[in-house]
Amino acid sequence: MCTGKCARCIGLFLIPLAFICIVANVLLIFPNAERTWTDHITLQVWLMGGIVGGGLFILCPGCAAIRAGGKGCCGAGCCGNRCRMLRSVFSSIFGTFGSAYCLIVSATALAHGPLCDLGSGDWQYPFKDYANGTNYLVNQTLWTICKQPKNIVMWNVVLFSILLGASAIELAFCMLQVVNGCIGVFCGDCRKNKRKEDDGL
Incomplete structure (x- = not known):
C-alpha cells in the first residue's frame, strides 16, 4: 500500500475514534444520563x-492524514504530496500527545474508581485505597458500596474503558502516520509513479 492510501485509511479511522471519545466523555459528565x-x-x-x-x-x-492521501499541492509535479505529508507528520505528533493524555487520564480513572455516595451523603472514592486490596474491576460484588448515583460504577467502568481502548488505538495510528508520513516526505507518494506509468501506456 502506498503512503498516500495508508495516510487516508489512517485518517478515516482516526476521525470516528475522535467522535467516540468526545461522546464517551460527555456521557461521563451525566451519570445514568441524568443532570x-x-x-x-x-x-x-x-x-x-x-x-x-x-x-x-x-x-x-x-x-491532515486524509488530505495527505489526496492529490498533492503540486499535483504529480515537483513535490507531489510531500507538503501535505509533512503537515500530517507534525499533526500526528500533536495527536500522539493528545491520545497519550486521554490514555493516562482514563487509566487513572479506572484505577481510582468513581466518586459516589456511600449511603449517608458521604461522597468518596471508595475504591481508590480499598482496605483489603481487592481490585474492584474484577470483583463486582464491591460495586454495591456505591448507593448513588445508581450503577455509577458500571457507567464509569464501561465509558472509561471505551476511552482507554479508543485512545490506545489512536496512539498507535498517530505513531504509524508519523512513520508513514516521514516515508512519504522523503520518498514521495508512490501513486505519482503509478500515474506516470499509466500515462506512458
Missing part, C-alpha cells in the same frame, strides 16, 4: 481526556 449528579463528578471526567485529548487533538491529525 442530577453533575456536581459530583470525578476529577478525571473534568480533565476532559476524551473531549480534548482523544477528541479535538485527534481531529486535526485525522483531517
